[in-house]
Every structure is written in structure tokens, then in C-alpha cells.
Amino acid sequence: MDRDVRWHPPRVSRSARADLMRQKPCLLWYTGLSGAGKSTLANLVDERLYSIGRCTYVLDGDNVRHGLCKDLGFTEADRVENIRRVGEVARLMVDAGLIVGAAFISPFRADRRMVRALFDPGEFIEVHVDAPLAVAEARDPKGLYKRARSGDLKNFTGIDSPYEPPEDPERRVDAAGTTPEAAADQVIESLWRRGILPPAHVHWTVPDAYRDP
Amino acid sequence: MDRDVRWHPPRVSRSARADLMRQKPCLLWYTGLSGAGKSTLANLVDERLYSIGRCTYVLDGDNVRHGLCKDLGFTEADRVENIRRVGEVARLMVDAGLIVGAAFISPFRADRRMVRALFDPGEFIEVHVDAPLAVAEARDPKGLYKRARSGDLKNFTGIDSPYEPPEDPERRVDAAGTTPEAAADQVIESLWRRGILPPAHVHWTVPDAYRDP
Numbered sequence: 001m002d003r004d005v006r007w008h009p010p011r012v013s014r015s016a017r018a019d020l021m022r023q024k025p026c027l028l029w030y031t032g033l034s035g036a037g038k039s040t041l042a043n044l045v046d047e048r049l050y051s052i053g054r055c056t057y058v059l060d061g062d063n064v065r066h067g068l069c070k071d072l073g074f075t076e077a078d079r080v081e082n083i084r085r086v087g088e089v090a091r092l093m094v095d096a097g098l099i100v101g102a103a104f105i106s107p108f109r110a111d112r113r114m115v116r117a118l119f120d121p122g123e124f125i126e127v128h129v130d131a132p133l134a135v136a137e138a139r140d141p142k143g144l145y146k147r148a149r150s151g152d153l154k155n156f157t158g159i160d161s162p163y164e165p166p167e168d169p170e171r172r173v174d175a176a177g178t179t180p181e182a183a184a185d186q187v188i189e190s191l192w193r194r195g196i197l198p199p200a201h202v203h204w205t206v207p208d209a210y211r212d213p
Numbered sequence: 214m215d216r217d218v219r220w221h222p223p224r225v226s227r228s229a230r231a232d233l234m235r236q237k238p239c240l241l242w243y244t245g246l247s248g249a250g251k252s253t254l255a256n257l258v259d260e261r262l263y264s265i266g267r268c269t270y271v272l273d274g275d276n277v278r279h280g281l282c283k284d285l286g287f288t289e290a291d292r293v294e295n296i297r298r299v300g301e302v303a304r305l306m307v308d309a310g311l312i313v314g315a316a317f318i319s320p321f322r323a324d325r326r327m328v329r330a331l332f333d334p335g336e337f338i339e340v341h342v343d344a345p346l347a348v349a350e351a352r353d354p355k356g357l358y359k360r361a362r363s364g365d366l367k368n369f370t371g372i373d374s375p376y377e378p379p380e381d382p383e384r385r386v387d388a389a390g391t392t393p394e395a396a397a398d399q400v401i402e403s404l405w406r407r408g409i410l411p412p413a414h415v416h417w418t419v420p421d422a423y424r425d426p
Contacts, residue, residue: 017269050225050229050233093309
């Protein structure tokens, strides 16, 4: 930036925007291997939040790459820039009051930390969609592992590029031993425990043990 | 993009998201010279929309450049990329159901056309914040014209870089002969005429002639 760029404070405060939507905005960041089920889980959670009247949106590696990030490839630098832009867009959306889901492999701790740093404490909720490589590779919904094994795709996470699992995620879901529906229940329960969702709204999703008598 | 990138259709449709917010999403694109009053107008309109319960957000050249576009400078290529990214973010926000304001000089017709093409008919509302160069330069709220005249800033719109006025904007406001408040009334009235806002919500902003008896 070589020009005099100043911040115009918005007239409508971020808390006012959230109040209008009657919710606590946050970013649910789904990280995990390709094929672990991040997008499926993010959309299932989103559907449940919608059904209880929450204003939400899902950012997805695949759909963002058709628009905002269509100029980026899959080199390390481009993957970092992809995550950076998604983090900044999520920040604007959370500022607008939305509960945002973002489903991205985001294999590197440094990149996820960069996104976390854009948010206030408690606003960034890291969800580790945890499946062993063997399970993700056996699913291979897009045939990408096959192409990576054949050498057709380079820098593929889990094959010739590392995945750094979160050390202390807000939520870990067992994406190999749990159905997507049960995993969505767990994420919703996390939101409830963290005060993002009021208990009355989630009776239908939380385990019996937490229900009112 | 050198990888197999597919579109994950979101489970919650865009119309469902808009219905939840009880509004018609759109993008108000404010274009005009530096100092014409784009951000002031965008924030005034936003404040009025908020006060009648609309879910909104304002994207602003200055605040976007601190985050999403902080890697971009002011070369022609970077300015095009800046507008492209803002258009893509606005598209995601409109998809999420919001009424978005975007205040950017956006001097070139081709760039504004590029953004318009991202939206369905009727969703992109171009507002020409029209002030003569002499008026904008006399205001010079950030001292940028002074710096451009002295040669300190290059490619400055109106000085050594052209501004291409919209040929057929959805709304033109006379930013030299109208108060910001009156200009905001005009924009709100446009939204009402276009069916973006239901008349009942805008009685307090539309001219007496349009009021119910």
C-alpha cells in the first residue's frame, strides 16, 4: 500500500449487526484431509443452524476457488494466499453478524493460526475433521488420491505434502467412526456449550443427558 | 487451477437464506471520484437500512485494503484485482442474503461491468456519486489531490488517470448539490421503487407524494 488508506469506522457497530440477527457470530473452521468429510459436515451443521433460524454461510475450498481465488493454483504460496483470503472474507462476514462455516484442508498450523488471529477470543472455533489417511484415501470421492499416487498431482496433502493436525482444536470429530449426522450433533453441541447457541434452540440436537426433564 | 475443483452445491439455497432475513439481497455499488462522498453515502444508507431491520454490510475501499487486499498496490493491474475481489466477496455476501453496499472509486466501466456480470439481473444497483472534479478536489478530505497534483501520487483518478462515468447507472446522485442525507433518501427511494424494500418500511424516508394518505 503506497497510498494514504484510512479506516472508515462503520456507522453500524458489529454488535448492533449481530443483535439484529439475534445471534453470536463466529467462524467454524473445519480442517482435515481431503475426503475426511469437511464440506459434508459443514453443510449439515449449516442446515441445522438454518433450521433454528440462524443466519449463516458456508465457505468451501471448492466453491471459493471458482470465484475469489480463481487466480490461485496449488503451489505452497498460492495455498497460503487462498487460506489468507478465506480468513479475511470470513472476518468480514462475522463482522456482518453471520455464523460462518469454512471447510478447507488448511494443512499447516501457521496458516490456521493466521486466520485465528483475525478473530476475537471465542469467535474462531477450530473443528478437526479427523480421519486416518487410509480411510480418506479409500473414500477418494474425487479420485484425487489416485491421481496423487500416480504422480499426476503434486503437493497433495497426506501423500507428498504434510498435514499438521491441530494440537488443541475447539472440537475434534472422529470422521471415520462417526456418521456425518452424529458429527454434526457434536459440533452443534459445542456451539451450545460455548454459548453461541442458546440451549432452548438445540434440545433436538443435544444428547438426552443434556435435555430438560 | 490445475486441480479437480468441483462446486459443492450448498444445502441451504440462496432464496432460503434471503427468506430467513425477510429481504431481497442486492449489491449497491457506489462509484465516483475520491472525495465525492461514496463512503459517507454508503454508511448513511446502511444506517437507515439497519434502522428498518435490514441485514446489511458495507465494503469500503479503505477498510478492505487493510485486510483482503492488503497485498495490492495502486498499479492498474492491482486496482483491477482489487475491484474483482470486492465483487466476488459481495457476491458471496449477497448469496448469504445480505444487502451489501460497496464504495469504491472503480473508475473503469470494464471493471464495473465485470462485477455486474457476477449478479442476477436487478441485484446489482450502480449508484453514481457524481461530483465535479473541482468540488471533489476542493474537499480533498484526505489530502490526496494535493499529493497527486504535486506528483507524489501517480495514477490518481481525475488527475493523471481517467474516470469513466457510468452511462446508465441505476441511480445518479448529485453529490455537489445535495446533502448526504438527501442523497441517502434518493437511494432508499430507488430500493423501494425496485421492490428491494417493501413500501411499508420506507414511509419515513420517501417523499410525501409517495406516502399512504
